[in-house]
Amino acid sequence: MSKIDIAVVDYGMGNLRSVSQALEHVAPSKVVVVTSNPEDVASAERVVFPGQGAMPDCIRELDTRGLREAVLQAAQNKPFLGICIGLQMLFEHSEEGDAKGLGLFKGEVKRFAAKDMIDSHGEKLKVPHMGWNQVYQATSGQSQLHALWQGIESGERFYYVHSYYVKPADEGITSGYSEYPYRFTSAIAADNLFAVQFHPEKSANAGLQLLSNFVSWAP
């Protein structure tokens, strides 16, 4: 079997083709595999952990396929990119279905409180938070700009679609944040791991730049 450069973890929750296609687009010479085989996740050089749908279902399907250990291992020892629910699952607990997460990071996944949310014009804000919002790069806790933000301006817009957001216990892991209308963590960084709430695979050039940065990242 040929070596896998990038494994996209598939636990049966929806379409991962857009993620793999975007990776293939920025790294045409790399072997990108969408896989539900824990051995592929273990052997791959890099791992992308996407997710859509409801977090309790995602966790259940992950376990059904025996992927939990492989994902936890990868998250601690190789370049690892979590996307959307793939970020949320890394935390201890989610308000969505009162679900237990993988617990790699201390903190909660919380729902946007739609009824309290008003924008600067007094209009009510919708949930899901859907569309292009600005991502500000955080430097607190990090001595310099993270490698995955190279070539991307702070305040660049990325595409989001979600109703829940992460609230890390340790603010030092926040590498990016957005406002809706309150500030929430939209990217975290810790050693070999980077995870984002937005969808880089659907965020036009800015998203492709981030994926390209991930493919060449040497943490």
Next chain:
Amino acid sequence: MGLAKRIIPCLDVTDGRVVKGVNFLELRDAGDPVEIAKRYDDQGADELTFLDITASSDNRGLILHIIEQVASQVFIPLTVGGGVREVEDVRRLLNAGADKVSINTTAVLNPQMVADAASRFGSQCIVVAIDAKKVENQPFEWEVFTHGGRKATGLDAVEWAKKMVGLGAGELLVTSMDRDGTKIGFNNPLNKAISDAVAVPIIASGGVGNLQHLVDGVKLGGADAVLAASIFHYGEYTVKQAKEYMAQHGIEVRL
């Protein structure tokens, strides 16, 4: 600064080709779907919607090829609607590369299908399209129509919107059948009534003739996104011009 209002060009597809309608009678080939999608992407389109208007069910699968081609080269959200009848249709479109699937007539005929699709694939990818028309003979103002606006349903559009969101729709595409093709602007009271009634984002559709209509759609109609076809297809305006105009009028957009 926060979430941007979205501009969504809509492309009609029939028999696997993107076409431009001239009064719905003459359909002209508008060119290569990937090139058109790329052009709108370059202009700064926030999403693209493909509407399958294929008459014969035999050829309806052809849109899958278009979506596959576009999704491999254009990295913004893609919505596909038209002829979506079963959960299996939703799955096929998502697998081809669609990010969201829009359900219209089937939502009326079989509302459970919306619930089933949302619970299987997540609300984030289920859009319910509501075609509404102003009516005089009902205890409500706007009625839901199906089959391209030909068939009355007896349903109050605002109540219907609430019901669809309750079943799991993550977004609503609201088209005013009175305005569609008129170029006199969106039906803002309709959009506003629905936008105020539900928590999910609303896409306004039907009636755009100039850039002020897009501004009004957001400011008066409470739309989270505006959809337009002809003003972009015929080169009257680029998506970039539309965004600049909206920005000048105090609307947050992705530039």
